[in-house]
Amino acid sequence: MIEALLTFILISSIYMSGVRRIKLLTGGFVFQSAAIGLIALKLGYDTGEVHYYILALLTIITKVIIIPLIINRSVKKLKINREMELMVNAFNSYIITGIGIMISFGLLNKSQNSFIKTGIALFIIGILLMVARKKAITQMLGFLIFENGIVLFEISLTKMSLVIEAGIVFEGLMLALIMGIMIFHINKTFDSINTDSFENLKE
Amino acid sequence: MYIIVLGMLFLIMLITPLIIKNIKITGLVTILGSILVWGIILKIIMLLYGGGSLSYFNEFFYIDSLSIVQLLIISSINIIVSIYSYKYIGNEINEKIISNGRGKFYYFLFNFFVFFMMFIALTNNIVAMWIGLEGTTLTTAFLIGFNINKNSLESAWKYIIICSIGIGIGLIGILIFVNAYSNQDASQILNWSYLVKNSNSQDTYAIKIAFTLIFVGIGTKAGLAPMHTWLPDAHSESPSPVSAMMSGVLLNLALYVILRFYIIIKHIPGLQNTKWLFIIFGCVSLVISSFSILRQTNYKRLLAFSSVENIGIIALGLGVGSEIAVFGALLHSLVHAFGKSLLFLTAGNILSVYKTKRIDKINALIKTMPINAVFLILGMLVITGAPPFPAFFSEYYIIVGTVQTGNYIITALYSFCLLLVFAGFLKVFIKIVFNNEVGAKYVKIEEDKENTLPLALCFVSIIVISLFMNGYLSSMINNAVSIICD
Amino acid sequence: MLPLINNQKDWLSIYFVLIIILIFIPVAIYTKGYIMEYKKHYSTKYMLSLIIIFVVSMIGVVTSDNSIDFLVYWEIMSITSFFLVIYEYMNKESLKAGIFYFVMTHISGLFLMIMFAFLYKYTGSFEFKEILKFSVNFSLKQQYIIFVLALFGFGAKMGIVPLHAWLPKAHPAAPSNVSALMSGVMLKVALYGFIRVTFVFLGNTPLICGVIVLIIGTITAIFSILNALLQNNIKKLLAYSSAENIGLIFAALGISMIAINYNLKMLASLALTAALLHCLNHAIFKSLLFLNAGSVLYATGTKNMDELGGLHQSMKFTAICTFIGTCAISAVPPFNGFASEILILRSFIEAITKVNNIWVIILIFSCGIIVALTSGAAFYATVKSFGITFLGKPRTEKAEHVKVIPISMNIGQGMLAILATVTGIFSPFIIRKISYYTNNLLEISGKSPSFKNETEIIVFTIILISITFMLYMYNKINLTNKKQEIKESWACGYTHDKPYIQYTGSGFVQPAAKTFGPIANYNKKVNLKETIHISQKTSDIVEDYLYNMILKVVDFLTTRIIEINYGKIQSHISYIFISLIIALVLVLKFV
């Protein structure tokens, strides 16, 4: 079950690395987050510890419901649904992702922990989306994927006290919120959310 | 006890802007609160006079000499900046630049920001430190984008993206770090005070990776080059009090978090060389910032680069690791906080009068705004390390440290960068303060003495530091040094 | 090792404190009047307080007994002098010069910081006493390191070539009383530091150190005096001449170091005495000349000597003082410059006969020739500065209508002029006193037999004065009842002499400009259109080439490095990851 979900996460994330339409990206992100939530649920069911349930709940509420809502709202408002010019085109993005995942898996071949491997794959894709895309909203999505990777890490490694874990997830949510608001403002002031227009601060 | 009082105070300070409509009362409450906080911190400092540590709430909060230094910086700068904000926000509202609501929002965020910083310095939990840092990112993001315009939004976006990534990397590092200690007592594992006593891990390889991730990740927040790119933009675009707070205190605090981890791992055999991370990143920061300072046309950016430089100096001093250098580094963080606040606040005054950040638009400040001009020059002397101001001693101790440990190349690089920074500062500030354009008439501007009390406070604190440097202060810093160096 | 440093306030400190106070008093009196000129535009309180801090910090430097204090006072001295240099801040040139000066002194300060850090490393203490106790144990490498750092550190402040470029900029920019203090005293404070470190702390330095000091000193002397020769700005000329004198002192120190190395204690003592005496003398006459330049500036408003001339009529007292200063600086007995000049030349000559290494001898001899040439050129330069400024006819309006100088300025100048004469005539006693201490420093027992014929100058002066007096009386008697007329000078057949037929300052040094022009980068352009117009320019070649090259490199690096801060946010994100990967690789590889 967990393996299946992880595989789903991996596939979805690789798919996302080359997608242009923001709606599809968001969709991918929703499924990914849902899968992570399910993993947490499953783990909670397996181990019987409460904090997995809570984590699952928080993840599902924030990342499957609230954040996509915010994104969809801004996408609708801003009337953008597509990343027009990619800094690295889709083909190359796939190749880079593939190579990155290969290398990281190769380095981690001793580790039996597939959570970490998947987490690193998510990091790579998140970074790629942040570095190789121009729209602010894609960057935000990239960051969220990055954060999903962190959640996977968190699940796999150690259990921390509830407050702490809640704090981490809550701050992820806040961050997404703030980014959403900021994108809104940026669109209002710049008439675009293309980061190319960020060139006033030169000296 | 003290912690509870502190918490209550912050609660009050946070709620006030939300419920009270009058912005002036909010400001006064903030000032009052900050003074009370300062008093409590002083009390704590007194308690820890001879070293040792305090802990509260099942060791969730833990105070030792190292955190005292940070607490002192935070609370003192907090007072100064609150006083400054009172007039600053008042003026902005009077001039219809911002609405009343935004003013209250400012206070809310500002107090939250201070709260998070205080939290970092007080907490013992290594993940809670991270939470605190992330919290500062969240609050300051809005503070940077406070004047909603193109520049500030751009810098805020840059800030939030870059810092979030950095902080995220830091979190990964912390997770790996904690995981490496999974053989230890699970309930204590997140406590710094526990880890520092039981630093032997089962997996040094993982610790290495974890520490590097933490260093680079949180180093982004600390403004170490080349992860500093958010810093000049953010500091130059945010309101001056916030810049002062961020530059003087926040950067320091991020470095403090790294330092906490470093203290844990430096006892692990085979990991002593991680100090080179401090040294190399410190040097890179120094080089990049000092060269960048030479060609700035915006004085707030110049100050921001100087922050990068000073963080580089502090990191270098910590990395060199001999006691005298660490002492220098801690002293420098203290002085830099006050000196940089002084400069940023003065810059804020100038900005509010001249409405421009461009250096070439401002001339003969000594005639138009004599008081601020004097403070600007004094601040410049403080920051560039001129005696009798204590920055001279801290910089000198770091030189001595580098020489003592035999890192002569670093000594040379360090001195060269200091020289460049000095030249860059001198060129700009002397130009701003003294340069007379032929034929131009300079009249004294009335707003000059508007907001000078916080500047004077900054300067007085610096004088106090230099007076007490051989007395109480040095014993306090020495206690902190002994925590770092053992 | 050194018995004289039982207590830290030893004679070396006292000697320099004495110099400082000796110069400060007349300058302070002078300042009282001179400051009137600034009252209109600038704050006089500010200047007075800065001067006091400046002098106190200098005394602090020479009396401090640990390196932290030393550095603190040193830096305060730099800071205050910087603010004094930019005192006339409305003048853009002086701001520029001030910044340049401050950066150079900062270089000096940094070198000193590093030097004291090394001393701390080797001896484990910041206290001079402890350093002294340790000083015999310095290994060769340690000596080299400390020596080189001290050379650059103190040298930048003293103005040895190639670190001299601030001198000719800062001195003309500063108010004259400040330049008098800076040139007369501050340079000496730097010298004090150098002597303290090399002679007291290091003691017996390797031969190569002495040779380096000698060569640098000689190059400084000849380079700066030839530059001085071609200047038309009085204060710039004096500034270069200060560098020249520092070069002379340095050369004497070099001889002393070489002599110590060959265990020629007596010679070393002689050379060190020469250096120390020249410190005193230079302090006196250079401050005197700077004060005179200040008076000229005060009265006429210009520093360009080609616009001056004939000031002896309107400023008689200043003219006489300047004449005394000029005599002193060009080593005319019985004014004080000659005493140290003789000692310096003498130490060169004795070194030639006593050192037993032919290469060192040839080196010393060549340096000696250059030093002699230097003193000739100094004569040329100062005679030019006095003669063109004060003698002849006023060349422009400015020189014709002069302001009256306040009495306090005259008192200040007069005191220094008397000092210059007194220290010249009684130089034998001063030499004896100094040599007693230098012998002590170099552990020579007994008296100082190396200085024979020392009271000769007093005999000489007495004879000279008596003969002059006799002649004067004779002249008086001879001229009574004879026709005495005052006529216009013969103007080569023209009916009335125009002021421009006189030699100008630049004309006066044409022979030297032709011979040594390239050293000062002398350029002359003759414009023949409409009216004949000659324009000429000098510039510092060290500055032109070395400094500009360094600036270009820094500029290039700046352009490259600053690009990191610009660019797209995407690239900024990638910096984080790149540095993460590099850090990871490094950590995993090396830790």
Add this chain to the structure above:
Amino acid sequence: MRYNLIYFIQSLLIVVLSPLFIGILKKMKATLRGYRGSSIIQPYYELSKLLKKGRIISNRSSFITSIGPLVILSATITTAFFIPVFYTSMGKSIGNLFILMFAFAIVKIFTVLIGLDSASTFGGMGSSREAFISMMVEPLILFLITFLYIETKDFNIFHISFINSNIVHFDTEHYIAMVTFAICILAENARIPFDNPETHLELTMMHEAMILDLSGSDLAYVELSSYIKLLVYIIILINCYIPIGIATTLTASALFIGFLIFIFKLLFCLLGIAIIETTFAKSRLFRGAEIFPATIALGIVAITLIYIL
């Protein structure tokens, strides 16, 4: 007392007889050129004529002109008292070569400043050239002192001549040094090839140009001092480099022989100058300046020779 008296007398003789020797020099030159020339006591006549005249000074002149000539004369006279003439001993405490050489600086500075004082073109020209030449001569003087110090380990001119008086045979380097010093004399005393003392063509003058505006007794003092200066230099040359025969004991015979030999050597030197002045032409200023590097090179050769041989 007798001791000091003899010094006093011999120096006084120099002062008093210097115009006579200049007269002899002029006579020699005239004879070499093939005409009769004036009487050898002509300089005395000229001086007394000048002293009788009144004084005209420029309206621009300062205290330099009014006291300069006096100081110049007294400084040269003083130097005359600091040198041995035909008697020397080891006991003398005065006579330091440095002071002697620096004493001429008094003369130099006043002459140069007098040139600048009168606000005329030629004065400045002369001063400029004189200062330039004296700057170039400075190393030569150092060389002279160095050489003598190496030879005799003393700076005192009395001692030097005393020590050197016993030596009959000198090495090559000694003669090289002597030639160098001879050139130095020509340069310092404004003789051909550096300057022509007789010319009155303004553009080529140096010494004469500087004192162009002096008249009457002032001119007399300066002229007399220039006579004495030349003699003092020649005596230094004689007594330092070829002091053979100088009286070293206080017996009448020794003094007499010393005196005779001295007069002979002096006349020989004057003849040398006369020959040079009649056979050479005045060279351009910069040609003249080129001689100095050459002589400095000579000096270096001599110093090195002293160590190698």
